[in-house]
Amino acid sequence: MTHRVIEPSALYVGTPVYLVATMNPDGTANLAPASSHFSLGRMLVLGLEEGGQSLDNVRRHPAVTVNFPSSSQWQHVERLAGVTGKDPVPAEKSAQYEFEPRKFERAGLTPIAGEIVDVPRVAEAPLQIEGRVRRITGSVDGAFAMVEVEVARVHAEVAITVAGTNHLNAEAWHPLLYAYRTFFDRGAEVGWTRKNPLAQPPEAISQWEGAGGTWEVIAAGQGRATVELRRCDGGEVADVVTLTDERDVRWAMVQAAVARPNLGGK
Ligand SMILES: Cc1cc2nc3c(=O)[nH]c(=O)nc-3n(C[C@H](O)[C@H](O)[C@H](O)COP(=O)(O)O)c2cc1C
Structure with a gap:
């Protein structure tokens, strides 16, 4: 610059x-x-x-x-x-x-x-x-x-x-x-803050979290996101969830921006 x-x-x-x-x-x-x-x-x-x-x-x-x-x-x-x-x-x-x-x-x-x-x-x-x-x-x-x-x-x-x-x-x-x-006029939306009232975790993620598991957004952007569901004991990957709902992808992008800045927008 x-x-x-x-x-x-x-x-x-x-x-x-x-x-x-x-x-x-x-x-x-x-x-x-x-x-x-x-x-x-x-x-x-x-x-x-x-x-x-x-x-x-x-x-x-x-x-x-x-x-x-x-x-x-x-x-x-x-x-x-x-x-x-x-x-x-x-x-x-x-x-x-x-x-x-x-x-x-x-x-x-x-x-x-x-x-x-x-x-x-x-x-x-x-x-x-x-x-x-x-x-x-x-x-x-x-x-x-x-x-x-x-x-x-x-x-x-x-x-x-x-x-x-x-x-x-x-x-x-x-x-x-x-x-x-x-x-x-304002332009198109480019992102959300985690305080956005719409930025709720997708159902599958909150259920997993409710059962004591952890998760990590591996990739997010361009219409889809990938989230690994990990067991609470040792963090072993139990499942991989693909999100395609627009709102869910937005949520995942917020998490990715916070946790792993290098993933934001990918
Ligand atoms: C788009 C636009 C933005 C303006 N922004 C301000 C501003 O932030 N503060 C201000 O005092 N005047 C601002 N003005 C100028 C006032 O409108 C102008 O001084 C006007 O005479 C005030 O009217 P009044 O004297 O009846 O209060 C702006 C004008 C325009 C057209």
Whole structure:
């Protein structure tokens, strides 16, 4: 691998876009596209620029909805890219932005009342999060603030959930990714972590394990996996199981990646 030193104008490597709704001083809703954020546990941390109406709003009224559009909805997001809810438009933004008090209409999106917070959600967004702003911390360079939001309720379109569970269906969910001023859909699945709720051992393996035996994934990838079932006494191979079910192969690939890195993807 050869590297060179560069000075990129943007450092974000690719983050899902969200539309953050906040309450304006006159009680109407503001809506702004953003991508800077992360989540850990029940907290969402948003990176909002100083000088924007959204940050002014959360400083005054600590409630938000964070709405994640799907990749197919990028044009709605782009309709908000040149507007601000701040009047007058700050001098540094005036060349590129105009004032727009009706952001939902401008985006062609529909406000729907929050159930917990008094800020509307975006009806069309497959994933909508209601939250209370718990802390706002200015950045070292003064350009933005970190807005810590405690999640109060999550609304997910049925089609992106796993029926009968609280899980989102990773395969069905297509967030709108933003990297280097370009919108992307996500690519195909390449692997699972062992924490994936679908990564359960195949029936034959759990039965063997339940009976006290051990096992080892010998090969995994390209539609099949081979697992040796070993006796608990001395590890002698008692049987060799071939897995071909897609989910079972995925499980085997996770085990192979962890136990024998040289096998991953073979
Ligand atoms: C795709 C995209 C991503 C953006 N990401 C952010 C971001 O992470 N944080 C931010 O404060 N502004 C971000 N912006 C810019 C804001 O949308 C812009 O500053 C806007 O004026 C904010 O609206 P407001 O002034 O009504 O709050 C992004 C804009 C687009 C189109």
